[in-house]
Amino acid sequence: MGNLAHAPTVDSIWLFGTCFTWSYGCRPQFQYYKEYKQENDLRWTQIIGQKYQCLIEMRATPALGTNFGTIKSLTKELLNIKPNDIAIIELVRPYGILRPNLSGTKIEDFGTWNIDWDKHWKGWPEEDKKIGIGYWEQFIKGKEEAWMKYFVEHVEMLRGILHTRGVKTVLWHSEWEGTSEEFERIRDHTNGEIDDFHYSWKGHRQVADYLINKIESKEFFKRPLV
Secondary structure, three states: OOOHHHOOOOOEEEEEOOHHHHOOOOOOOOHHHHHHOOOOOOOHHHHHHHHHOOEEEEOOOOOOOOHHHHHHHHHHHHHHOOOOOEEEEEEOOOOOEEEEOOOOOOEEEEOOOOOOOHHHHOOOOHHHHHHHHHHHHHHOOOOHHHHHHHHHHHHHHHHHHHHHOOOEEEEEEOOOOOOOOOOOEHHHHOOOOOOOOOEOHHHHHHHHHHHHHHHHOOOOOOOOOO
C-alpha cells in the first residue's frame, strides 16, 4: 500500500456508487458481519480512510443502486467537492432501471442482477412487474456494452468539470469486465452458506489495494491532448 509518509495529502475522499461502495453485507445489521467478522476486518472504504488519514464522505446508495443514481449523486455534490479532495466513482453493471415509487410521487433506483426476483417487486401489481421485466429483457439484456458506454460518457463529463476545479477523480467498475471475478464474494467465503454476491472481508481488502494502487499511480482524470 505504500508508505504513508509519501501518500498524497487529502482532505476528504468522496465515494459515489452502489451497494458495493456502501459495503452491503459488511455492516453490523447483516448475518455475514455478525458471524464472520474478525478483529482486523475492515470495509474497503475504512481501509482507504485510514491510509490517507482523511474524512470519508459516503454518498453511495445502500441498496438497489444504479448508475443513474450514482450520476445523480455525483452531480448533486459537484460544487461541494474541494480541490484537495478525491472523488472515487463506482460504475456497476447496467442492469438497473428507474421507476416511480408505488405512490407515483418520486422516481427511484431499481438495481438488481435478477430483475425477476420477487422480493424486489413485493407489493407491486403483476402488470407493472411484467412491464419492468419486459423492458429489461428487451432493451438492456444483451446490450450491456452500449449502456456502459452511455454511463461512462456521462461520468467522464462530470469528471472533466471536477478536473477544471482541481479535483482528482478515480473511476472504477465494481461489476464489469476485468473486476467481476477479481474480488472475493461473501458467497465464496461462506461456501454458499450466505448467498450474497457482495464483497467478503477479503474482497474488501482486495478492492482497497486495487483503488489505492490507482491513487498512488495517479490514475486520475486527464484532459485529452486533442
